[in-house]
Amino acid sequence: MVVAGLQRAIFEHKIAPGTKLSEDEVGEIFGVSRTIVRSALQALAHSQLVSIEKNRGAFIASPTPKEAHEVFEARGLIEPRVAAMAAKRMTDQMLEILASHIEDEHAATASGDKGRALSLSGGYHLKIAEIAGHEVFTDFIRALISRSSLIIALYWRRADTTCESHSHHALMKAFEHRDPAAAEEIMRSHIVDLHSGLNLSDVNRSPLSLADALKL
Amino acid sequence: MVVAGLQRAIFEHKIAPGTKLSEDEVGEIFGVSRTIVRSALQALAHSQLVSIEKNRGAFIASPTPKEAHEVFEARGLIEPRVAAMAAKRMTDQMLEILASHIEDEHAATASGDKGRALSLSGGYHLKIAEIAGHEVFTDFIRALISRSSLIIALYWRRADTTCESHSHHALMKAFEHRDPAAAEEIMRSHIVDLHSGLNLSDVNRSPLSLADALKL
DNA sequence: TCTGCCTAAATTGTAGCCAATATTTTATAC
DNA sequence: GTATAAAATATTGGCTACAATTTAGGCAGA
Structure with missing residues (x-):
């Protein structure tokens, strides 16, 4: 399941907030078609783990x-x-x-x-x-x-x-x-x-490339 | 938007719990293709308003x-x-x-x-x-x-x-x-x-047909 | 050198097609 | 007449191709 794979990667801090999740790229990595990826990204968007911007793509969410x-x-x-x-x-x-x-x-x-x-x-x-x-x-x-x-x-x-x-x-x-x-x-x-334990004044930014992060 | 349309119908009790939401039928009513309908049904499933059963279809949820x-x-x-x-x-x-x-x-x-x-x-x-x-x-x-x-x-x-x-x-x-x-x-x-105000021992069942219900 | 526009490449949005699964109907045996 | 089984039908699942939109790059002019 691609949802679970992405979730795990997020939970274990393998992919950083803000990372772009291209449909083609994700599909390539998990060996599934864009249809499945799309469904997965929408599911993750619903649980606020990724944000989908119309005609721009899906990104790992960056909570304010x-x-x-x-x-x-x-x-x-x-x-x-x-x-x-x-x-x-x-x-x-x-x-x-x-x-x-x-x-x-x-x-x-x-x-x-x-x-x-x-x-x-x-x-x-x-x-x-x-x-x-x-x-x-x-x-x-x-x-x-x-x-x-x-x-x-x-x-x-x-x-x-x-x-x-x-x-x-x-x-x-x-x-x-x-x-x-x-x-x-x-x-x-x-x-x-x-x-x-949170420091809400400044942010730990550490962008990663998707391909590197997702060695499943 | 088809999600909003179905939501409103649910909120106003135009469609009863248990009603089947056929992809073709919904698509016909809203004048969109099945792709859109599927996306909408999945969104509604995420918010627990419809339940999707694999290879059987989507139904308005019936909370226990x-x-x-x-x-x-x-x-x-x-x-x-x-x-x-x-x-x-x-x-x-x-x-x-x-x-x-x-x-x-x-x-x-x-x-x-x-x-x-x-x-x-x-x-x-x-x-x-x-x-x-x-x-x-x-x-x-x-x-x-x-x-x-x-x-x-x-x-x-x-x-x-x-x-x-x-x-x-x-x-x-x-x-x-x-x-x-x-x-x-x-x-x-x-x-x-x-x-x-709820009577959780017995249920008000009143199935409706989808086409009748959705006079938007 | 910088700004603005225009074209081209890349990416997402939608539709339609074929395959897989469930449901219904029909035929046959008891 | 009922029950079981098999075939036909209908519906969902997933993939590919095409359309629409955004983004990036290059070119011209100031």
Whole structure:
């Protein structure tokens, strides 16, 4: 699937915001016709990962500072509620899945694969939404996490992601105790941390060529 | 635009959930080729207004009771926050726009045009989000209101919408006083009212033919 | 040298065609 | 008469070709 391929590349920061996605070029890379590419680009445009300009083409989206602020404000409203719901419905099996997810994250961080670590960190948040079992919120969170990936590429202040692991561990404790209020509060402050980890005054620009980026 | 045309028909309850949207038929009605129709149907599928089944076609979505519940739960979380934000940023000009919107709603109700009244009622909620100036929340609310239209078609308990006008008037008062807390609370209870106005145990099925429905 | 316009190349937008899959009809057997 | 199976029909899926629009380059004039 070409949507998934492009998404992964975006999540792992293989392609930078602003990169042009020519239909022919993308089609060449994935070995499909322009029809498929077009459909994929429209899907990605709908989730705000690419912006399509009429008669000009599709580009990896470059969220503005305002947009970045709004995305994390939205996450700050929705995710705590969802974390509380997940805590209520938590099972031992789900706890194990979350734990192994965190291990993968650690492994990726240890091996220095920043992109993969970041992508897995988003996956952890998404997993919580899935456990909460609320499809509407899950869809929203999926979209917000995707956009967060672009935002982090543009505005992330520090190079480390260690604060991540700490918060995620704290969340695990709350889930183990099936404590909705704690989960909600930890998630809230975690999102605030992420939000304040952004430097919305200047931008990290690092344009890449599409062909280089997409070695699948 | 064919997307807008289909959307309006859905919002005004001209086409019922479950109705099949044949590509040829839709293309015939709007005078465009199947390529355009396919693109439009995919866009509508992304916003969950139609569901596309592989090799079978596109159908107006039929939200399940669970989905209906979730949509209004999401609205109950997001819209109060947005109403508070709107109250903070409210201007006299915006108040007038909202007021005229309510008048239109009254007029439509008075003339017995239920579909249009419902559509305008949704538009009022959307307008509030636009005034709040938060694009991310506005997009979410737009999607939720769209889906609410289908949900109301399927599960609305009573025939009247008078409770609507009452809550909307109460909101106006809060906006006039620039009172975020009041706006938030009124919106919250308004959404709860809407939610409890649904009868999620049985369904109002009323299939229509597409050609009849789309007298644009 | 810089500005403005005009032409040409490249890229997206749309339409129509053939292939693949689902649905309906019809024929046959029980 | 009913049920099963096979063929015919209709509908969607994907590709290619053509049209429309934008962008880039070059040329002329100031």
